[in-house]
Amino acid sequence: MTSPLGAHRAALDTCVFCPKLCRFACPVAEAEARETVTPWGLMTLIDDVVRGTRPLDAEAAAVWAHCTGCGRCTAVCHHANPVYEVLTAARAAAAAQGVAPPEALAWATAAPAQSAHLDALPSGGAVQLYAGAADDAAIGEALALLRAAGYVGLSRPTAPLPAGWARGAEVGEPVPWSTAAFAGAEQIICLHAADVLALRAHPRDPGAGARAVHLIEALDGRLPSPRRLAVAGDVAYLDPCRLARGLSVTEAPRRLLAAVVGGQVHEAVMAGAEGGCCGAGGGYAAVDPEAAAWVAREAMQDLPAVPVVSAEPACAAQLATGISGATGPVWRLTTLLASALAGEGP
Amino acid sequence: MSWRLVHDPALGECHRAPSGARCVAPLDGVALAETLVGVAGRLRSRVGQPVADETEPGEIWIDLTAFSGVGPVDPVGQIVRAGGGATWGAIEARLQVDGLTLGPVPGWLWDQPVAHTLDGGRRARPSPACGELLDLVMAIQAVLPGGGLTRSAVSPRRATGPDLARGVVGAEGRAGVVLGVHVQAWPLAGQVGYRATRFGGWAEALAAGQAVLRAGARPQWWRFAPAPTGEVVLTARFGDLAGLDHCLARYDEAAGGRPDDPGAAEALDAACYGPGAIRRVAPTPRWVGAPSAAVGQAEATADAEVWDLRPEGVTVCGAGAPPAAQASGWEALAAAAFAALEPAR
């Protein structure tokens, strides 16, 4: 296990001798309270494998599954060490060796949920909706909002894709997909920032010059005034990590939310670009759902017992696994926006 | 009881008090150490003879008269070395020769030997500006039961395990006898200023006290006490160490209340502090606890006085005994630890 990881020697060296300075920011390390899964611990284990002081086996690969890819460590690290990038390289090595956790592969290749809303769309148009792992209700809300925002001729990709084709890279499993699926697209609107990031990062231009954007970006500034407030009282907003840190979209969801909420919008102690993580990313929730639910609970623990709003369907679903007596229900932002436009309660 | 009273004239005199307590007056550290070899029982550090109605059977009084020296003074560090038998008054007098001070020394402490105060471990002289008197003690040298001599770095703070330098504090003599201490001093204030302020009641007065602390105005001493009118009067003395005018201005701004004749504070100062002071002691028992509970304690006590007010704690003199929870189990543990210190026989 040297070639892809050799490029990360500087990052490994600094992490291995680091006092774990990003530990406070890592949602997994905080939730599990376990040194082994701090960024320092993950990187040290990789270094041990690279140096040959321990084998590359299922035990090591299982530890590497304990990262959501939220990027908070990199954001606070003065070396900007790309922990998640190194980790995905390590995961790929584990996958190549056949020792990756099977749950991770299953997660990466899962078929998307059936969606009547999506099926009803034509395929291969100029503006395509890529819904990823979202369920039919979330897709229905997204379509209603996009139409209200003036998008016409909405379509879907030409070929079925895995639930979140960004996931293959995240868990180091090669998930087959083709940019041909987006043929004809000028704009691809995604419900999850991970997909936007994967599309933008892909070496080949998906669908000749198509621009990938997040649904929230697509809606910001284009929705008509709501017919009524969706919520009279307070809510709390939690940033999806890849939306806030990956795409730097922090103000748009707050603007959209403020227009449909009567009370105060509460924030987590670390919010915006510093915002937390629901526990869904990187296959973590698939490999260790129990711990991922702790991450979700942690994300909400600073908040008052008011409804929690997230701007992504997968995030909202994962946050719901962490609901406790001390937390309110979790809503999708799109649910509130759609109900306010329709003049109904959520 | 298996202690052995040494009758070696070189070690000093032995006395027997009327109650059966015994007193040893060792002449130097070696003698003290030898005295304590084989001694078991509660050691009481005193200067002078046992006082009949203060002794309990089985106690051994250690007369520290031979350890009452004060000095030298380190003028740079503003630190004075004093024997365990030195009184706070003697220390203060010596410091003043060098333009230094402990801060206000209440009359009742003036003649008390340092070792005695440390044995008791109770807050002795709270002072927002100059610190609690016990906290000025930077290092303690003690002789253990069984005769060993402790060492302690003279240092403002440390991180060398539990604070063993303070092992004797509050041990009522069971952890050893204080041979000597190093005490931190302050420059003598050239100028002092007084304030007296009236408040509608305890809640208002104690809240004002907290506001004063937050504003960074720290009096050298202060006292909250009820007036016959039902009001609570805050009297305080300020020194010029951190700028007298600044301090008084911050006090005036933060305290609120109705200004009263500062002469009352000056009179109280003269009456309670320094060598000529009356040995006035605030009423007992004393309640120590959280600020939010202090108001109730003070209101429920006819002659309550507060001399010790901090952001996180208040002592209400004259109010009921401390909460029982504080005693639970710890006394037995302390007793066991002290027993473990006793030399094997």
Next chain:
Amino acid sequence: MPPSAPPIVDALRACVGERQVSTTPPDRVAYARDLWPRSQLDRLAGEAPQRPAAVVWPADAAQVAEVVALCRQHRVPIVPFGAGSGVCGGTLPIHGGVVLDLKRLKAVRQLRPADGIVEVEAGCVGERLERWLNRQGLSLGHFPSSILCSTVGGWVATRSAGQCSSRYGKIEDMVVDLEVVGGDGVVRRTPRADAGGVDWNAIYVGSEGTLGVITAATLRVQRLPTAQAFRGWRVPNIEAGVEIMRRAMQAGLRPSVLRLYDPLDTLMVGSDGDRKAAKGPLHSLKQGLLGKGGSGRGLRWALGHPRLSNGAVRLIPPGCLLLAVSEGSAAEARATDDAIAAIARGVQAEDLGEGPARAWLAHRYAVSFKQSRIYAAGAFVDTFEVATTWGEVRGLYDAVKAAVGRHVLVMAHFSHAYPGGCSIYFTFAGAGPTPQVMRARYDAAWQAGLDTAVTRGAAIAHHHGVGLSRGRHMGAAHGEAQRWFGALKATLDPDGILNPGKVFSEAPP
């Protein structure tokens, strides 16, 4: 762990839950070292440290008590573990046994602003607590450089100090009471620090897991300061800087930061715009130490020849940088700043304006990121903090520097100022042709530093604690006071299972 390991692992699982006990190699390796630089050198040398037999993550004080009782029954050593940022080897499981990770105990149990206190569980990571308090308009006022990576329990257990200790005190000054689990497996709450009698808080604070497991602490909190004043001074030499610090503290001022860098450390900090930064070899050395060098060969050479390097350091101009931060109400911050300025002018200090102190505050934790680069370059770095009275400060500085400087390159800053004295924080760096030689130099530097501190009557640690690195000097430093420790240990941990071998390495049984 003795042969009885499997039964106790099963029993531990029954107590804290299946997944909260681990015997897997990755977990045992991850808990086998902390930030003691000697452990880092061991890693460079390719040596595997002693691992714990198991790691346990209790959820609350009751579970901690059960775990302790179980381990006591089976005579299994327990090492309490916060975040492992300790720099003295305090968490190393030298006798095997169970590492007890406390980070699941992290709740803020109560905040009572009117009483100026917060009660927080031991495993709460410092930065998280501080951010949460800030949200309520409060602050603990405790800012160790490791705040990002250390816990409240670790702070209390090691007698930690934050960068603003001159105003807010060290952690021992903040503790109102503690919840502890003794070696007998009983949960107790200490009497309030102001209750009088035996001060149990003073006993548990600094006990480094040897007398009890701290499960929660009630700590003093402050309102966030409404104003801050910043000032940097260039002082002619160390004496002048120390004089300003001393006079400020003895005048009853309470700046939050007074920090004086010796000439080499001034060069490293460079916040005066590098105006007088040395060129040539010293500049390269600085770049190397800051992790900006190239291959690290130059750095290794310089650090491998400490006499030459320390000699070259004497060429640096004697001027030093002094930083002052004053805070509180606007009036107090201003008055403190003015008063320090008046003292500083009296010793011909040059006012550098707000810049240097502001820059320091903005980058106050940055230095912690740098040390890994030095290890990566095949060298080592460590810090050694001592404390003494004002009159002794200069003598102690010279003596330690001379003693340690035979083995490593050494620099220092003077901080944590109190009316009675201050701390000297030495940073030393070294290198050697092999990891074994490096280790020998490292050990020699420590031995020399500690011997000197003991001989001069200084406190051999100001805030990093004892762990393993200072254990053997504790007897000399405390004399017979170690019998007090022995008596406390026998009482509070009757079977000696709590972090054995720490604090007093040669403590009486």
